[in-house]
Amino acid sequence: KNEVEQSPQNLTAQEEEFITINCSYSVGISALHWLQQHPGGGIVSLFMLSSGKKKHGRLIATINIQEKHSSLHITASHPRDSAVYICAVYRNYGQNFVFGPGTRLSVLP
Amino acid sequence: DAGITQSPRYKITETGRQVTLMCHQTWSHSYMFWYRQDLGHGLRLIYYSAAADITDKGEVPDGYVVSRSKTENFPLTLESATRSQTSVYFCASSVGAGAANTGELFFGEGSRLTVL
Numbered sequence: 001k002n003e004v005e006q007s008p009q010n011l012t013a014q015e016e017e018f019i020t021i022n023c024s025y026s027v028g029i030s031a032l033h034w035l036q037q038h039p040g041g042g043i044v045s046l047f048m049l050s051s052g053k054k055k056h057g058r059l060i061a062t063i064n065i066q067e068k069h070s071s072l073h074i075t076a077s078h079p080r081d082s083a084v085y086i087c088a089v090y091r092n093y094g095q096n097f098v099f100g101p102g103t104r105l106s107v108l109p
Numbered sequence: 110d111a112g113i114t115q116s117p118r119y120k121i122t123e124t125g126r127q128v129t130l131m132c133h134q135t136w137s138h139s140y141m142f143w144y145r146q147d148l149g150h151g152l153r154l155i156y157y158s159a160a161a162d163i164t165d166k167g168e169v170p171d172g173y174v175v176s177r178s179k180t181e182n183f184p185l186t187l188e189s190a191t192r193s194q195t196s197v198y199f200c201a202s203s204v205g206a207g208a209a210n211t212g213e214l215f216f217g218e219g220s221r222l223t224v225l
Binding site for chain 1: 142144149150151152153154157167168199201213214215216217218219
């Protein structure tokens with residue numbers, strides 16, 4: 001079983017829809033990151049979380065350490081949000097990030 | 110412009126040839142990483158470096174060699190390329206020290222390597 005799982009794998013939404021992407025992990029972590037990768041493009045860090053909730057514009061990320069679960073929410077989605085969203089955790093042991101498989105989001109106009 | 114840059118962005122080579130992918134960062138970040146990204150897999154760590162002259166293996170190090178003589182550079186060499194090394198390679202850097210490296214990760218644009 002992968003240490004980091006994401007759901008859904010693929011998601012298609014209409015513009016303006018509220019979107020939720022989930023990440024669950026099975027190891028002890030120091031921090032969790034949400035990353036965004038546009039088609040053919042590089043990878044950008046959106047959030048780093050160790051507890052609670054963070055908000056940047058239309059993006060909100062939450063983490064529940066006890067339940068080993070994080071969610072990324074996008075409010076009022078837009079076609080430019082179409083990308084792969086990747087959850088990454090920094091394990092308590094070893095100096096290494098572990099990445100989820102990614103969620104491919106397509107937002108249709 | 111400051112940041113983390115990779116070169117080449119695209120490379121086609123033949124089996125058995127040596128290939129070096131370059132990574133350069135301008136922030137003096139302590140940590141640098143090389144990942145490969147393949148369909149059906151998340152990003153997988155090849156090698157990482159905690160500082161100049163300190164490198165360590167990641168999850169999939171076989172067939173790769175790294176060095177870090179200067180803080181800002183972290184080249185990845187495929188000594189004898191194989192078809193299974195066809196992939197997209199990402200270099201990343203992070204501020205961090207010790208086990209609590211919770212700093213933000215900065216990625217290069219990626220290097221797409223095809224081994225024929």
